[in-house]
Amino acid sequence: MHPLPGPHPYTLTPTQMAPSPPAGGPWTHQPPPAPRSSRAARHEPSQPSPTARQGADRQAGITRAPTTLTRHQSSRIDPEQIPRPTGPSDLPVEGGKRYETDKYTLPPPATSSYTVIDRGSASCRFIRLTTNQIPALSQTAATSHIPIGCVVQPFAELAPTEEQIPVVDFSASSSEGLGNNTTTSSGAPGPVRCPRCRAYVNPFMASSAGGRECSCNLCGHVFQLPQWYSCVLDEFGRRRDIMERPELLKGTVDFVAPAEYSDGIPQPPAFCFVIETTFMSAVTGFLHQAIESVKCALEHMPAVTSEVAVVTFDHCLTFYPLDRLFTAKNQMMCVGDVEDDPFFPAPTDVLCVNVQENHDKIVEVLDSVLERAQDSKASHSAGNAALKAAVDLLAARGGGVVMQYYCSVPDVGVGALNKREDFKHIHAFSSSGSSSAVSGATSAPTSGSAPPPSSAAGTSTEHGSQKLDKVMFQPQQAAFYDKLAKHCYETGVGVEVFCQPPSNAFIDLASLGHIAHVTGGHIHLYTQTSTDRDPERIKRDVIRTLAPSGFNCIFKLRTSKGLAVSKFYGPWSAKHGLDASSFAIPRLHPDTAVAFLLKHDDRLDQQKHVYLQCACLYTNMKGQRMIRVITLATPTTSSLSSVFRYTEIDCLINVLTRMSAHGVMHGVGHYREDLLNMCVDMLLSYRLHCATSTTAGQLILPESLKLLPLYVMALFKHAAFRGKSEVRADERVYFLMRFERLPVSMSSLSLYPALRCLHRSLTNDRKLEAAIKASSLLPPTIASTGEKVSSDGVYLMDDDEHFLIYVGCDVRPSYVTHFLGLEVEEPVYWSVGVDGEASPLYSNGMAAAGGKDCIERRIVQHLRALKGSHPHVPVRIIPARSGEEGRFSCRLVEDPVSGEASYVDFLCQIHRLVNAKLD
Ligand SMILES: [Zn+2]
Structure with missing residues (x-):
């Protein structure tokens, strides 16, 4: 359940007309006040600088009455009474509240501290739904205007108080009498699967025919179990061996994959650190921090089998033999040809070595890099040539992660980027903040729909800016990056990018971050001035990168009969762009989440529950091929009120933010109109079909969606979307990319x-x-x-x-x-x-x-x-x-921020739009 109002009184006290809303009922508010002529000025520009004034005051012994950052605006709506999220104030005892997955109707809030006990349906750490009761009929879903979907975080970390995910190894099962549906070519049996829809065995598959048959909970098909898996039933119809079968008890299970699920022998991932050693990198202190972060990473390497390589670059590339047997100091190999196909100049086992065995040698090499770079005069960077060579090196070695450190835009060698001189021009015009959407006469909110009618001038400006946005957010050297990404996919290499441009310099993150974005990596942008950086941060970011991830992933979402996946939202595309329910990716980090939208392709009213099953084939940090299976059961409903009641705002807003970020990055749709329309339509639908009593002057917010207008407004004010000239292009790209992969637990705080x-x-x-x-x-x-x-x-x-x-x-x-x-x-x-x-x-x-x-x-x-x-x-x-x-x-999002209305005004605006549609 969404947290009930804490210490703040969240009922809207009517100051003039309407009666108080019932406790816990829909939120209502008063008719909009007359529009104000001007927005609140944020600061009084005439005031003297604080330090000067403070000093003068102190000397004069004046004590002044404190002021507030913005002045109070009088309004007919009491700002104390409008809904806003309450952060936790009670610190939970260790592990927080306990939830059993078969008991809750709504998962615990994603930002709270909780312990989940897996009772057969998957934990909300791995999968969350926008609404936790799925409409049985497509008409109900359409009427609600709530996008039905889920956000999946397949490798989310568990709380220390939670039980580890069970590992099920069928290869140890008796190979006698193997049924044909699960026999693998190697003779070892794989996990039992439905022969029709390929779903994996899970707690909701029912046994029948004395334990010899099984009926699939996703497609309804009844199939014969292989002999080695059949088991007699007890008097309750349960298998007698159920307690020894985690795959029949738990919503999330790791199966050991049979050999035929992988091409070749899987390897534990290796890490290749690729560090810029130009003059700029050395002089700004970035090189020093990068080297320190690598040293720190060595201490946190995930498994005893971990291997690392180090590559440095300025206008040429340098490789280092890291094996402790190379006793000579300062041995290195320079590659000057960075143009066509830069190569790595020694066998992989010389360049890529075990951390535990060669720790001291690696540290010695890192220190020597730092020492030599002090005299660096190099002003050019072959950063992308180094990236390509590092990908080749890890590909030859069997996959891993390239940790790429950039301080400047690569300007020589393969993949060199142009200084986008036109960027400033793009930047100045890329204002997506047109207010044309607030006309009230907007059309239906299907994404990708025709632009709604609005003033011609507003539309053309917006379309122009959208085109420019699209240019700004697409990488240069598309052919280079496409080829590299393809190679990464084929060989299981992920890229992680750490960018620290000299203060305020443009580093073209749309290009440099692209490869990390599409290979399952994260982009880290450090924008502070060179003299004042947080050394702790880059170290911790690097350590976080080493967290147990899935490599060489192939992911598929299966749904109950009657439901289908209609759209995929993530940093990369769904597989071949054809099937929205599956994708392949070199690496999935625990902090990466993806979203799917669902649609009806049949009625669900014959089913009490529907099921979603995610299956992710991956290589773990130890080099074992596994299949993570996440099965979620959720009830269906024919009641529109229940659809609203069981909507989870955190998950919904995560999906809406992704849709908007995707729209901006790819120049499709009109995120602003779409989002505003969706918000208005959801509230209108609730008002028309669910609200018990309505007065024309009231804006009715269902309990589950009471924060929706707030988050939508906050999104418009976020640096990712504001698009005004005060937000730097790199920063916008950074946030947009972040929103495309953000877990539910991190999205609401990011906005508000x-x-x-x-x-x-x-x-x-x-x-x-x-x-x-x-x-x-x-x-x-x-x-x-x-x-x-x-x-x-x-x-x-x-x-x-x-x-x-x-x-x-x-x-x-x-x-x-x-x-x-x-x-x-x-x-x-x-x-x-x-x-x-x-x-x-x-x-x-x-x-x-x-x-x-x-x-x-x-x-x-x-x-x-x-x-x-x-x-x-x-x-x-x-x-x-x-x-x-x-x-x-600018993060005080209830205030007017760069032309966007205050929270109170925004609610009034939403109210007007709802009323306009009502008429
Ligand atoms: Zn099936």
Whole structure:
């Protein structure tokens, strides 16, 4: 169930006309106020700089009354009463609340801390549905306007309190009397499968004919079990061996794949670090951080069999024999021909070696790279030639991950990129923020539909910008990247990209990130200035890359008879572009999720439950070929109200964000109109068919969708979609690519950051402070608006990628010195460290003050602990009126941000659109 309103009163108190909504019932709000003539100005430009003013005030002994970041807007709607998410404030006991998968009707919120007990249907860590009761009829689905779909995260990490996924090995079964449907050519039996639809055996396949037959829960086919798998039934009709059959008890199982499921002998993945050693890389400190991150990775290599290679590049490529038997110092092999087909100049076993056995030699080589690069004068980069050679090296070795470090745009050799001089032009015009969609006369929201009628000028601007967006988001050197990606797919090589351009430089992430994006990798962009970077972050990102992933994956989603997969949303395309239910990918990381939309191809009203089964054939980190099977059972319903009631907003918004990101990246559809229309249609459908009482002046928000307008509005304000000139092109690409692979647990915070007040003079609550120290409470979240941000307060914003700590301009410097250990006038990273660890160092070498008892540090540690195994979230301290204040204030998404309406105004806008359709 979505968390019920916490400490905030979430009923909309009617200030003038309408009666109060029933408790827990639909959210309603008042008629829209008269449109305001101007948007709230964010800052008073005439005010003096904070530091100057603060200093002057202090000298003069003036104490001023605190102000807020944005001024309060009077409105007929009480902003305190409108729905917004509440972050956790009670810190859960270890593992959080327990959920059994056969008991819950709605999975626990994706952002909460929970423990799932697998009782036959798959855990919500692996698969989530937009609605947890599937409409039995396609008409019901169409009427609801809720896209029916699922988000799958096949290798999601489990909580430490959860049971490991059982491994089932049928090759150990008796090979006598093998049934023909599961006998493999090698003689070892594979997992039992339905001969008609190829579904894997699972807890919902029913035994019959005394245990000799089985009926498939997906297609209904009754088939004979192979003799070695048949088993007599007990008096309840259950197999007598059920307790020894995890595949008949658990929603998620790993089967050991029979040999014929793989071409060749699978290998444990190897890692090839490809590092830029140009002058720019050395002088900005990127090289140093890259080398340090590789050293750190060596300590965290996943298995004893792990192998690594190191390649460095400037205008030519350098390879290193890493075997400890090569005792001579500074041995290396340079490849100057980077034009046509750069090659790796030694056998793979010389360049790619076992980490455990050669650890010291690898460190010695890394140190020598750093030492030599200090005198580097090289200004050109053959980065893509190095990438190609590294892919070839790992391909020859049997697959793995290329960890590619870029500091500049590759400009020589194969795959060299043009400096996209036209980029600034594109950038300036790429405003997708046209307001044409808010006309109220928009058409039906099918994606890819004809553009809705709107003003001609608005449409042409938008179409123009869309075309330019499309150019901006497509990689250069498409032929080079296509060929390379094909090679990666064939040989099981994934790419991970770490980009750290010199401050504010354009690095063409659309091109450099492309290969990682389509091979199952992640893109890491570090944009801070060279003197102020978080050394911890790149290290943790590299370590996170090593988390157990699936390699050489072939994925298929099967659905119950009557349902079909209509569309796939992920960073790469579905297989051959023909079948939306399957894809192949070199690597699937635990933090990568994909989404599928479902459609009816028959009535489901004869079925009480429908089933989804994901099967992913993959190679694990030990080099074993496995099949992960995830089976989900979910009820059907003929009631439209139930479809609404069991909708999960976090999953829905994840799907909607993907659809929008996909639209922008590929220049298809009109994400803004589509999204707004979908939102309006869902609310309208609920109002027409489900709401018990309606007054014309009320906007009715179903409980499950009460945050939908908020998230849609927040999406329009997100840097990925804003598209105004203040968002850099690389940053937009970065976020769009991120949204295309983001798990459900990370999407809602990314759109609507959680804001908490840290300042003791504001919380002024000794009890709360003691509870935080005792690890049982967090400060409550407050609305993400400047109206709540007081100049004498300190605030922590969590958008799941960064913690931003904002220090108001009237905060006493001693307060900040207390927890940070130094006076801060410019933005700086704060190294908080892991709970229980000794005081870590800042990037500037100073130890953190405050110690273990420092309450601010405790809060950050609690929040990190709540994120479990999520990627590292760095902490950035942002003093008021510093260069980065805008970074904080543009994430106060309830305020007007670059031409987008405030939350209250947006709700009024939605209300008008619903009413327009109602008439
Ligand atoms: Zn079947």
